[in-house]
Amino acid sequence: MQALKYSRQREAIKELLITRKDHPTADMIYTELRRTQPNISLGTVYRNLALLAELGEIKKFSAGDGVDRYEADLTPHSHFVCRECGAVLDMKLDHQTKIRHLAEKNFEGIIEDCSVNFYGICPACKQKSKKQKSS
């Protein structure tokens, strides 16, 4: 049981996540895939995202707004969320490893994962507001 058969849809989802470096939601993935596979359903997208995440092939995370986001980059890194435009950017500094060790010292439980989110204004929006002021 649970033999995991090939699925065109699942491959397409994985491929899309490897290609795209933004951090799409299930709905964004669905909309994009619809262009090449007009019959794919949102339920299938959700089911495969959950499966891939469970297999550890992709990572599901939250940007703090109510929507789940997905990425194929499994290396430890954190995210920046722009409260102006909503963009989610990678922050390549690897804090996690260091923080995790710090946290483990004072904690009796088991720490398996760590997520770090930054919030603020992204470089692009910062530029934009500068120009508006000077005009």
Next chain:
Amino acid sequence: MQALKYSRQREAIKELLITRKDHPTADMIYTELRRTQPNISLGTVYRNLALLAELGEIKKFSAGDGVDRYEADLTPHSHFVCRECGAVLDMKLDHQTKIRHLAEKNFEGIIEDCSVNFYGICPACKQKSKKQKSS
């Protein structure tokens, strides 16, 4: 305009968050307040939580499951989420300040906030599974 009048409901929500040290969801707050104010509505709870968060009197955050959580503790700290029992615990180490400075060095945007979540097995659940093994 926007003069902010007193509201018994809002005070009760704030008081509850100051008292309770778990990190309740809107629905948990609603259920609890219903015991003393049987007519309070879920919409009112949501509206006041949003208002209090906007005023900076409480903090809204995500534990990674789809539900928003609230707390009155405004000092920088992070959270641990048990993937066994769902408990959300405070991690009192202040990583945020340090991490923020690290992140700001390599980032052209503006960092206003930072959230750190740990995931794993909480001390209580760890104990429980130990006992099960030895029986």
Next chain:
DNA sequence: GTTTTTGCAAAGTATTTGCAAATGG
């Protein structure tokens, strides 16, 4: 009296699920 807040119910999102048909091995 005017403005803000409330309770209620309805609407709006995001996600999950049941099921018969399609697909993979």
Next chain:
DNA sequence: CCATTTGCAAATACTTTGCAAAAAC
């Protein structure tokens, strides 16, 4: 063939919102 996956639609979970009545000032 049998097990898994799909598309579709309905169900669920969480949050927001419109509106008339109630409360605050």
